[in-house]
Amino acid sequence: xxKIVDHDRYRQEILTKCFDLFAQxxxxxxxxxxxAKEIGVSTGTLYHYFSSKEDLFxxxxxxxxxxxxxxxxxxxxxxSLDTMEEKILALGQFIFKNEDYFYKQTLLYMNFFQxxxxxxxxxxxxxxxxxxxxxxxxxxxxxxxxxxxxxxxxCFIDGLIFQRAFDPESLDIQQQMDLxxxxxxxxxxxxxxxx
Amino acid sequence: xxKIVDHDRYRQEILTKCFDLFAQxxxxxxxxxxxAKEIGVSTGTLYHYFSSKEDLFxxxxxxxxxxxxxxxxxxxxxxSLDTMEEKILALGQFIFKNEDYFYKQTLLYMNFFQxxxxxxxxxxxxxxxxxxxxxxxxxxxxxxxxxxxxxxxxCFIDGLIFQRAFDPESLDIQQQMDLxxxxxxxxxxxxxxxx
Amino acid sequence: xxKIVDHDRYRQEILTKCFDLFAQxxxxxxxxxxxAKEIGVSTGTLYHYFSSKEDLFxxxxxxxxxxxxxxxxxxxxxxSLDTMEEKILALGQFIFKNEDYFYKQTLLYMNFFQxxxxxxxxxxxxxxxxxxxxxxxxxxxxxxxxxxxxxxxxCFIDGLIFQRAFDPESLDIQQQMDLxxxxxxxxxxxxxxxx
Amino acid sequence: xxKIVDHDRYRQEILTKCFDLFAQxxxxxxxxxxxAKEIGVSTGTLYHYFSSKEDLFxxxxxxxxxxxxxxxxxxxxxxSLDTMEEKILALGQFIFKNEDYFYKQTLLYMNFFQxxxxxxxxxxxxxxxxxxxxxxxxxxxxxxxxxxxxxxxxCFIDGLIFQRAFDPESLDIQQQMDLxxxxxxxxxxxxxxxx
DNA sequence: TATGAATGAGACTTCATTCAT
DNA sequence: GATGAATGAAGTCTCATTCAT
Numbered sequence: 001x002x003k004i005v006d007h008d009r010y011r012q013e014i015l016t017k018c019f020d021l022f023a024q025x026x027x028x029x030x031x032x033x034x035x036a037k038e039i040g041v042s043t044g045t046l047y048h049y050f051s052s053k054e055d056l057f058x059x060x061x062x063x064x065x066x067x068x069x070x071x072x073x074x075x076x077x078x079x080s081l082d083t084m085e086e087k088i089l090a091l092g093q094f095i096f097k098n099e100d101y102f103y104k105q106t107l108l109y110m111n112f113f114q115x116x117x118x119x120x121x122x123x124x125x126x127x128x129x130x131x132x133x134x135x136x137x138x139x140x141x142x143x144x145x146x147x148x149x150x151x152x153x154x155c156f157i158d159g160l161i162f163q164r165a166f167d168p169e170s171l172d173i174q175q176q177m178d179l180x181x182x183x184x185x186x187x188x189x190x191x192x193x194x195x
Numbered sequence: 196x197x198k199i200v201d202h203d204r205y206r207q208e209i210l211t212k213c214f215d216l217f218a219q220x221x222x223x224x225x226x227x228x229x230x231a232k233e234i235g236v237s238t239g240t241l242y243h244y245f246s247s248k249e250d251l252f253x254x255x256x257x258x259x260x261x262x263x264x265x266x267x268x269x270x271x272x273x274x275s276l277d278t279m280e281e282k283i284l285a286l287g288q289f290i291f292k293n294e295d296y297f298y299k300q301t302l303l304y305m306n307f308f309q310x311x312x313x314x315x316x317x318x319x320x321x322x323x324x325x326x327x328x329x330x331x332x333x334x335x336x337x338x339x340x341x342x343x344x345x346x347x348x349x350c351f352i353d354g355l356i357f358q359r360a361f362d363p364e365s366l367d368i369q370q371q372m373d374l375x376x377x378x379x380x381x382x383x384x385x386x387x388x389x390x
Numbered sequence: 391x392x393k394i395v396d397h398d399r400y401r402q403e404i405l406t407k408c409f410d411l412f413a414q415x416x417x418x419x420x421x422x423x424x425x426a427k428e429i430g431v432s433t434g435t436l437y438h439y440f441s442s443k444e445d446l447f448x449x450x451x452x453x454x455x456x457x458x459x460x461x462x463x464x465x466x467x468x469x470s471l472d473t474m475e476e477k478i479l480a481l482g483q484f485i486f487k488n489e490d491y492f493y494k495q496t497l498l499y500m501n502f503f504q505x506x507x508x509x510x511x512x513x514x515x516x517x518x519x520x521x522x523x524x525x526x527x528x529x530x531x532x533x534x535x536x537x538x539x540x541x542x543x544x545c546f547i548d549g550l551i552f553q554r555a556f557d558p559e560s561l562d563i564q565q566q567m568d569l570x571x572x573x574x575x576x577x578x579x580x581x582x583x584x585x
Numbered sequence: 586x587x588k589i590v591d592h593d594r595y596r597q598e599i600l601t602k603c604f605d606l607f608a609q610x611x612x613x614x615x616x617x618x619x620x621a622k623e624i625g626v627s628t629g630t631l632y633h634y635f636s637s638k639e640d641l642f643x644x645x646x647x648x649x650x651x652x653x654x655x656x657x658x659x660x661x662x663x664x665s666l667d668t669m670e671e672k673i674l675a676l677g678q679f680i681f682k683n684e685d686y687f688y689k690q691t692l693l694y695m696n697f698f699q700x701x702x703x704x705x706x707x708x709x710x711x712x713x714x715x716x717x718x719x720x721x722x723x724x725x726x727x728x729x730x731x732x733x734x735x736x737x738x739x740c741f742i743d744g745l746i747f748q749r750a751f752d753p754e755s756l757d758i759q760q761q762m763d764l765x766x767x768x769x770x771x772x773x774x775x776x777x778x779x780x
Numbered sequence: 781t782a783t784g785a786a787t788g789a790g791a792c793t794t795c796a797t798t799c800a801t
Numbered sequence: 802g803a804t805g806a807a808t809g810a811a812g813t814c815t816c817a818t819t820c821a822t
Contacts, residue, residue: 028223159354186381418613549744
């Protein structure tokens with residue numbers, strides 16, 4: 001009888017452990033030996049589960065992309081919030097809580113787009129779809145259906161996460177979300193009074 | 196004085212040519228041979244001007260950081276614009292024109308922050324200062340002196356640039372800047388009428 | 391007695407299946423995994439029957455060497471042929487029929503002699519004995535007892551098999567054996583008339 | 586100014602030094618590190634001159650093939666021999682002198698034909714042409730133009746070389762060539778008296 | 781017995797870097 | 802200054818082999 005191992009489960013475990021490593025060092029600078037050492041397996045084992053370093057990275061991106069869709073649906077739904085301002089603040093809190101994850105994810109995605117040779121057009125599409133889906137979920141949560149405004153908010157949130165690279169302490173996410181809420185409210189009500 | 200001028204000029208030329216390469220492949224994945232080949236010199240020459248790959252990269256970051264300060268001052272000043280909305284649109288156009296450069300710069304900075312081993316604390320500070328300076332210039336140009344709002348706008352702009360990675364065509368920079376202008380106006384006037 | 395029979399039978403079965411593989415890829419280029427896959431067992435099973443790759447190879451050589459002696463006796467005896475020429479033609483047909491086997495055997499032997507590290511002096515002797523035995527059987531079959539002529543014929547036959555590597559179609563074995571028969575006859579009768 | 590090196594000359598030197606190594610250990614069992622160590626260079630240098638282990642091997646085969654054509658023409662011509670028997674004995678001496686080279690070459694060629702993956706169809710053709718050329722030269726030297734007989738002699742010579750693997754001492758090349766000469770003479774004169 | 785997951789030494793190959801020219 | 806041949810450490814990946822099941 002063979003050694004009993006839940007192949008797929010272990011594969012995912014390895015991927016989970018790789019997430020931080022790739023985010024911290026970057027695809028090109030992270031070596032398979034480093035990965036093996038950090039997650040406590042042999043390089044042979046790594047290659048038992050993944051056919052190459054690229055494959056490992058691509059599967060990691062796939063995993064993230066898939067999980068993100070769950071994230072978006074799960075984490076925002078079970079809240080009873082009335083006004084849009086409250087909702088935006090809640091969104092801010094969500095981002096704040098997952099700031100580290102979002103930042104690392106951002107790094108991984110940039111790495112992914114940087115590697116031209118990967119030529120994973122299919123996965124590129126999946127990532128984009130995931131991004132779009134995220135945006136939609138956010139908009140639905142906020143009750144905003146104007147595409148330009150949706151894009152605006154997305155951009156802002158991406159920028160928020162991205163700034164962590166430069167100076168994690170210089171920015172108060174909560175305050176910024178509060179500001180966004182007020183700007184949006186002012187804009188929407190001004191727009192309303194136009195008509 | 197020795198003929199440092201030529202040496203230094205050539206050094207800068209090499210750095211300029213490296214900019215795209217590092218942005219496209221990433222620090223870890225780009226090799227000295229690739230650089231040499233693309234630039235059209237020998238690896239020996241590369242090492243004549245830079246003591247190591249890391250040094251080359253660090254000098255590139257320094258160069259960018261320094262030039263950025265010039266960019267910010269140069270490109271936005273010589274315009275006579277009255278309203279804040281006009282100014283924001285002008286800013287949008289500036290970003291739009293330099294979109295590719297900003298995107299690559301963003302990639303380089305992310306790469307830089309990813310490489311822990313570099314331990315270039317001094318340069319990290321310089322980069323941060325440059326970023327702050329950029330922000331200040333922008334705010335002065337727009338005539339906005341509220342730090343929270345300044346940060347808000349910065350975030351949004353970073354997000355704008357960053358989104359290019361995911362889908363260059365999905366976003367209309369001009370439209371987004373127009374929206375920002377309106378939101379800001381609405382917010383500021385609403386705030387004003389409060390008092 | 392324990393059930394050694396089955397174990398041994400299976401061992402031989404594996405060896406038989408390995409024959410082609412080693413001949414086609416060569417000792418150094420053939421991997422245990424490839425063997426396992428082609429044979430349809432696990433690598434574990436391979437190691438259950440053979441202590442190492444070298445052991446497997448050595449046992450294969452042993453097997454071949456042993457079987458060859460049988461071959462030689464079996465296949466040539468049950469024929470009632472009168473003249474030497476007829477016999478040589480029959481020998482030609484025998485070679486022709488087993489051409490593929492002989493060629494692969496040749497490859498394996500060369501591989502075996504190439505691997506100095508094996509240090510299987512005992513087996514080397516066995517192989518040589520087998521070769522000698524082969525030669526003797528052939529000579530007896532042909533009714534030739536002059537050692538130089540025996541060697542001559544052996545050489546020629548080896549060359550015949552060996553040439554398959556270069557160009558399987560360029561050589562007509564039957565024709566060549568016919569020629570050998572005639573040359574031998576002419577030589578022997580001329581020698582006879584000398585005395 | 587670059588380090589002055591005759592690239593092609595050095596490449597050939599390396600190939601020459603590799604000849605024995607590949608013959609002794611076989612393609613699959615010989616490692617690049619072993620090669621580097623034995624010929625006294627670094628692995629890096631090896632890869633400076635050859636793009637891969639396969640490339641190195643293939644170039645070695647090419648080299649041998651090319652040189653062989655020279656061998657054949659050079660080494661047999663400058664002799665004034667009258668009878669065919671004398672010529673055959675001279676051929677025997679030539680083989681005897683170069684026995685070691687011929688044997689190693691044989692091993693290399695067998696290795697080459699064993700590696701299916703190499704898929705060097707073009708080179709396979711070159712090797713075959715070289716072999717044919719060899720045969721032709723020999724026949725011209727001997728003054729024999731009957732194809733069957735030519736093939737016969739080639740086979741015999743190949744067998745002669747090949748037997749070295751089994752037992753270098755059991756065979757007297759000179760004696761064998763003497764025998765061949767006599768058999769041929771007897772055959773040819775008997776054939777002549779037929780008509 | 782039989783399996784195949786796990787191992788880590790070592791294979792092939794590439795890299796940043798040096799240095800003779 | 803400029804070159805690119807040379808280096809050997811280190812990268813990716815494979816291998817024979819082991820061992821829990």
